[in-house]
Amino acid sequence: MKPNLDTLRSEIEHYLEEMGMAVYYGYSRALEATPAIQWDCDQHPDYKQFVHAAKAVGVQLIVFHQLGFSSDQIDDALEQLTACDLPREEYREFEVQLTNVRAYDGFVCAIELSFDHQGRVFMFNLRAGWYKDLCEILDEIQILGGAPDNDDDTPISGYFSRN
Numbered sequence: 001m002k003p004n005l006d007t008l009r010s011e012i013e014h015y016l017e018e019m020g021m022a023v024y025y026g027y028s029r030a031l032e033a034t035p036a037i038q039w040d041c042d043q044h045p046d047y048k049q050f051v052h053a054a055k056a057v058g059v060q061l062i063v064f065h066q067l068g069f070s071s072d073q074i075d076d077a078l079e080q081l082t083a084c085d086l087p088r089e090e091y092r093e094f095e096v097q098l099t100n101v102r103a104y105d106g107f108v109c110a111i112e113l114s115f116d117h118q119g120r121v122f123m124f125n126l127r128a129g130w131y132k133d134l135c136e137i138l139d140e141i142q143i144l145g146g147a148p149d150n151d152d153d154t155p156i157s158g159y160f161s162r163n
């Protein structure tokens with residue numbers, strides 16, 4: 001059964017409060033320079049195990065981040081798709097897949113819990129199944145669109161964000 005992340009978000013907040021953990025509502029820490037260790041959410045998707053591990057090493061503060069999905073991502077992807085030289089059938093398949101995801105506008109698509117311990121960030125990242133599928137589609141479209149123009153000397157040239 002795929003988790004409903006909107007419901008799970010509330011459940012996690014309540015559980016952290018019950019466990020006496022302080023919650024810091026922060027931004028995603030996935031791109032921080034601090035070395036990170038990812039929790040295996042495929043084999044152990046229960047956030048309670050992650051929280052228990054944090055408690056066991058004396059952590060009292062959990063950083064909580066949720067990512068809400070915006071259909072603006074679909075608009076951007078469709079614009080990129082038009083720049084791809086694809087057969088009509090393949091183009092239509094991408095278009096249908098992207099359009100179907102619009103139904104999730106406003107839903108929570110990812111939840112991230114993290115804590116610091118001994119100079120490392122420990123992270124729990126859970127993504128909705130439909131969002132994982134969307135990310136794969138976006139990656140395919142980016143590849144089909146060709147390599148980004150890296151002639152620009154600005155620090156973020158060639159950077160692609162799904163946020």
